[in-house]
Amino acid sequence: MSSLALSQPPLSDTSVTEKMLLTAIGLGLLALSTVAFDADADRARLSFYVALALISGGTLAWAWLKFGRGDAGVKQDNLWLRSSTGRGAIAWITAVVLTGFYVVLYWYSSPDDQGNFGPFNQLVHALDPFSQWLRHKPADQWLLYGTFYTLAVLVMGGRALWKYRHSPYQCIRTVSVMFFQLGFAFLLPGLLLAFQKPEYYFSYFWPLKYDYLFPGTVSYLLKDGGPGLGVFMVFWGVVMSFIGTPILTYFYGKRWYCSWVCGCGGLAETAGDPYRHLSDKRRGAWRWEVRIIYPILVFIVLITALLWLAASGAAPSLQPVAEPLSKAYGFAIGSVFSGVVGVGFYPLLGNRVWCRFGCPMAAYLGLLQKHFSRFRITTNGAQCISCGNCSNVCEMGIDVKQYAQRGEPIIRASCVGCGMCSTACPRGVLNLENGPRKGRYQGSTLIHADSLRILS
Template sequence: MSSPTLSAAPTTPVSPAEKLTLTVIGLGLLALLPATFDADPWRAQLFFYVALGLVSAGTLVWAARTFGRRPAGVQQDNLWQRSSTGRGAVAWLTALVLTGFYVILYWFSSPDEHGNFGVLNNLVHALDPLSQVLRNRPADQWFLYGTFYTLAVLVMGGRALWKYRHSPYQRIRTVSVMFFQLGFAWLLPGLLLALQKPEYYFSYFWPLKYDYLFPGTVSYLLQDGGPGLGVFLIFWGVVMSFVGTPILTYFFGKRWYCSWVCGCGGLAETAGDPYRHLSDKSRGAWRWEVRLIYPILVLIVLVTALLWLGAAGVLPAWFTTARPSQFSLVTNLSPVDGLGKIYGFFIGSIFSGVIGVGFYPLLGNRVWCRFGCPMAAYLGLLQKHFSRFRISTNGAQCISCGNCSNVCEMGIDVKQYAQRGEPIIRASCVGCGMCSTACPRGVLNLENGPREGRYQASPLIHADSLRILS
């Protein structure tokens, strides 16, 4: 007698129109090869813009046809059966390409004396006309990255708008991250450079943008920004880090930043949306989260404090001034400067970029936000202990479908809270609201209510229990 087997859930057949749009996207990706390696600059530039146009148009048309024809609602069917979203061969290939791009960008694209950017040279110089218009200077590898990043948020944001068109909260939140990435993280920094002012990203704050409050950066802003703009940029960074962040988090939780403003969160919520179900919900993953994210926050606070103590003359000069490396792990750097460089290499580059984005298809879209981001740790502590924000639950209405846990990108087993009628007050919660959007019964609600009773379970679950007992 043969053992019973579970039959696979039926998959939706791919229509000819969908196949056509996917073919267009594939041709766009293929066009990146001659754009990267063609020796003729004009042809390389032509292939580059053709590639961007095909990928962008194909993705938006695919999203309109795929999600526009479905009934409204969050549908996560068959995600684990697809090679692209179920850690299959396509997912591994995607992770390899993303990781390889970040490795090349960070460590193999610095220009030589002739302005050659290595493997990325054609792609960088293809953006020279756009860079001249926006920044009044030729493109570099970071302008290429910023353009790719912004385009990914905008195009995949369009996909998210189609997918979650039934939810006003998700529509507004998606438009918000698209706006801040385009305006505050791409256009404004470029315009500042065009005006011969310091490049500054207004949507990033310390400790995420950790060097913004380093003494060297403050001196640079004052020198290149002048007494007016330079002082304003420093004031903006300090006030948003130590005044604006606590106040906004008190009223709205960490969602005001992690899900509405931050570029890292913006990429995760748009380009990373297909992978949100991959987040590990196990207790072991939560333990690693605590072991990693809070020590990283402590480390950057320590480095920043030591640098300022050195600048104030409190610490010995050798401790904070560049000198021979007898005291340091990094050549010609003092211990504190060396520690800052090590932090930038392992946390700012490898963790946030190579792993944080490259591993989207394998570990989910919030690996960096969940395990490594010091800003998320800072906001999470404020949210858990001082904020009015919570996700209330009505356990009497929960049918244990698990949709909420499946879509939680931060690895929270939301269903367990919903079944007990307990409010969700977790430091890791970014308030994306997907659990509430995916719930078919309206069990979950994002609230900024009074702190009184914030940790109490819903009275409805207790009333229901009393009825059962009687």
């Protein structure tokens, strides 16, 4: 038997109540799968809403049973022994199902002339009444995706609130991502469509929502949004991308967006929470992170500049080059990386694969945080007992324990300020601070010459 298995308590038996709740979730998934094959539209719609009720209600009740009744605190027992969270059979099946869902959604669910959405046709049309009520138009595959996405954030957000109820910071942060996903990324864009205005997501900015500053999108917003709302949408996008983001990051670090507002981060912090320990902490993974994420940022900056140069008339010959590049970026990064890999690989690579390796917004915010922000995580090395809880919960692949042992503040571009390292620490060694930039690279304890030599 391995030393890891010896150091962990045995897996607990599943209670009768838990089995009943898991049965309800399973029945919900079964009902949801039958919707796609049901030719009766009314019956399919009923099955769809029954399925969502069973899955959502069963998951919330199960989360209360697991986390809401016992002692509060971060519990990391048996994470690597469970098949679902230790890259076992259940994790692989989950990854295949999630990946398959994204593949079908992106490339096999576009409507034909008769409004047929392929394999998801009945699932999409089951949302027609809701779509007519909210958006005054029939449902499409993106409303189906948005509904699933938002429910995942809300339901698993409820789980997170029970699990981390002892931490005011985690509770407020979780409520924040739930609010922005439901209000700004789901309901508000639908209401804009109801008023025959452009579907606009006020919580997404360039370079994450890269096309918002493309010439074609800007023209569309100004035309269809009108002289008032359209101008405000373009103004909001420009100001938040180039003025609001640097100012907020200066005071609060990238956490103001990645852990409090962003929908990608919201899904990672709620639905992806069971997989946060899977992030690779090795230095080789960090090297790949740097090699991939910053070229992606440079690529989207270059594409945006080329499109504007072509649209301005200064270099019209660039149009045949810029357009294919933008489409290639949308396919490779906007679809494959952010969706298929970014979410589908949660159970295998952790919940922040996209944020860590592919998101240009994370790269942009990270550069600001690393070099200009007041934010840092301070450590007290004298109190560290080297338990490793902080490193285990870091979803961004930072070996936090190494900083804590040396009493060094954590100034890393990849850190999203989720605060889980501080929440998991049993000794109060780590603290999230927004102090003056002066001295933020200095540790709370003296670093000896040998340590400096090793760090260099």
